[in-house]
Structure formats: C-alpha cells, structure tokens
Amino acid sequence: MTILRSVSLIGAPTDIGAGARGASMGPEALRVAGIREALQSHGVDVQDRGNLNGPYNPWLPPVDGYRHLAEVTAWNQAVHDAVYAELRQGRMPILLGGDHCLGLGSISAVARHCREAGKKLRVLWLDAHADFNTSELTPSGNIHGMPVACLCGFGPKELVGMGGFSKESPAISPKWVRQIGIRSVDEGEKRFVHEQDLEVFDMRYIDEMGMRHTMELALATLDANTHLHVSFDVDFLDPAIAPGVGTTVPGGPTYREAQLCMEMIADTGLMASLDVMELNPALDEKNKTGLVAVDLIESLFGKSTLMRK
Numbered sequence: 001m002t003i004l005r006s007v008s009l010i011g012a013p014t015d016i017g018a019g020a021r022g023a024s025m026g027p028e029a030l031r032v033a034g035i036r037e038a039l040q041s042h043g044v045d046v047q048d049r050g051n052l053n054g055p056y057n058p059w060l061p062p063v064d065g066y067r068h069l070a071e072v073t074a075w076n077q078a079v080h081d082a083v084y085a086e087l088r089q090g091r092m093p094i095l096l097g098g099d100h101c102l103g104l105g106s107i108s109a110v111a112r113h114c115r116e117a118g119k120k121l122r123v124l125w126l127d128a129h130a131d132f133n134t135s136e137l138t139p140s141g142n143i144h145g146m147p148v149a150c151l152c153g154f155g156p157k158e159l160v161g162m163g164g165f166s167k168e169s170p171a172i173s174p175k176w177v178r179q180i181g182i183r184s185v186d187e188g189e190k191r192f193v194h195e196q197d198l199e200v201f202d203m204r205y206i207d208e209m210g211m212r213h214t215m216e217l218a219l220a221t222l223d224a225n226t227h228l229h230v231s232f233d234v235d236f237l238d239p240a241i242a243p244g245v246g247t248t249v250p251g252g253p254t255y256r257e258a259q260l261c262m263e264m265i266a267d268t269g270l271m272a273s274l275d276v277m278e279l280n281p282a283l284d285e286k287n288k289t290g291l292v293a294v295d296l297i298e299s300l301f302g303k304s305t306l307m308r309k
C-alpha cells in the first residue's frame, strides 16, 4: 500500500493526434507551473527525463479515417519505450503530454509491465470524452479520440500491436477501465461504448450521485496487487477552471469535485503511473490551467486541502 515515491517526468511535446495545435507546449507549461517542485514538497524523488523526440506535425487531412497515423505511431513508440523503461526500474512514470493519443503508448507499456509482473491493472480515464472512436466511427480522424479503443484491440495494427499485443490479445480489456467525467461522446462512439460495456461514470451520474459515490465505485475491488494507472485529460475539468485545452466541453467537475476525486485516488495508495494530457498553453490564460493541473497532481500525491493528517 505504499505509493511509489520515485517519479520520472517524461515530456512528449506533440499535438500530432489533436484537432487543435498547441498541446505540444504542454510539457513545458507543466514545468513552468512547478510540477517538479510541487512533488518534491511532498517528499517525492523526482527525476525530469526531459522531452522525447518525434516527427513534426504536418497538419494534414485524414487518410482512411486517420490523421497522421505514421507520426502518431512514431510518437507512441517513443512514449511506450520511455514509460516501460521507467517501470522496469521500479519508478513511477508521469507522462507530460502532449495530446491524448499518447495514452496508447503509455498504457500499452503499463499493460506490458503488468503482464510480466503478474499484476492486475485498473485504468482510470478522467476525461470529458470517451476517446473510444475507430476509423469508421470518428467524425474527425483525430487519433486523440481513439486511444481507449486501440488499447482494447480496435484500431490499426501499428497501434493495437504496440508492446507485443494484438487484436486477439489486446493490451487491456474494457473491464479494466473506469471512465469519469464523460460528457461528449460521438453518436457511433456511444453505441460502441455500450457494445463493449465500458464502465462510464458520466457527468449526469456525478451530478446525481456525487463524486464521492462515483469514486467509491470506480475504485472498488482494487487489491494490493493492482497497478492503478491514472490517465488525466485536463479537459476533464470544467472549462471555468481549465480553459487551456483544445476540446473544451462545458459542465465538467468543479475544483472541489476534482480535488475529492484526486484525494480518493491518493487514499488507495495504489497509483503507479500517470498521464497528464491535452494541456494547451496557446489557449490558456497565464498558465492558469497548468497551475490547476499541478495543484491536482499534488493531491494525487497526498496533499490534503483540509485538516487531515
């Protein structure tokens, strides 16, 4: 039940899977917002591994339902390798995105590590979107709308196969995923989410049942042998507190709801890897969104805003 106290920051400065340019500046904005110092103040050993490299963004239209598939693959392979290397060293990788297509590289590395270590995996997907599109369903071709589907085996072989997985034996099962904060799902994508039985706690659910009950369910049935991965798309948050993202959707969790969400994750002591995705400084206001993201990450590492010890 101990949180890994050795963390490695991995920057992935690209917006290759997104529908707006600018998430490529996310890693630096998180550093400027003080992510390293914030974690250190909670006793975490932090190594900043710097930024990964990859192809530039050619900004082309989709081909066969995918935008920039070759470039997305190259970036994800770099992320996969870097995340996997940290896990092998017993360190906790924190991926600084970059757009959410990179969740594929990150989580496939986590899944590979768990498979080898005989660990169970639970993925918490904090997002406004389900990111469960396929090339047939996508309205945009933007691959940041597809990583969850790819991880579950539905996508191009370049992405589905990363880490030695395949359509027959994908990186994760939909059963391992809990999505929280969802409020924008495309029509075909919605059908597919139901078909695959993804467990989605959408905003209507959070409105009616509250964040506490939501997180109790999302974190139920974890045990000491579970690797908890958190994929935090900053657009999970209400745009009032987090305007600096490419695909804002109104009606997200408030500051307090988000804090409670993070604190309850921290209470499990099981978080072993994290993605912080989609921060877009070009759309932000004086790095306000970067700062709120860092504040919430502190809560994931046990900062309590209240009178708790």
Ligand SMILES: NC(=[NH2+])NCCC[C@H](N)C(=O)O
Binding pocket: 019, 099, 100, 101, 129, 131, 133, 138, 139, 140, 141, 142, 144, 145, 146, 184, 185, 186, 233, 235, 247, 278
């Ligand atoms: N990670 C994200 N911000 N995803 C947004 C996806 C938006 C939309 N569902 C699409 O497929 O284009």
Ligand SMILES: [Mn+2]
Binding pocket: 100, 127, 128, 129, 131, 144, 233
């Ligand atoms: Mn997302």
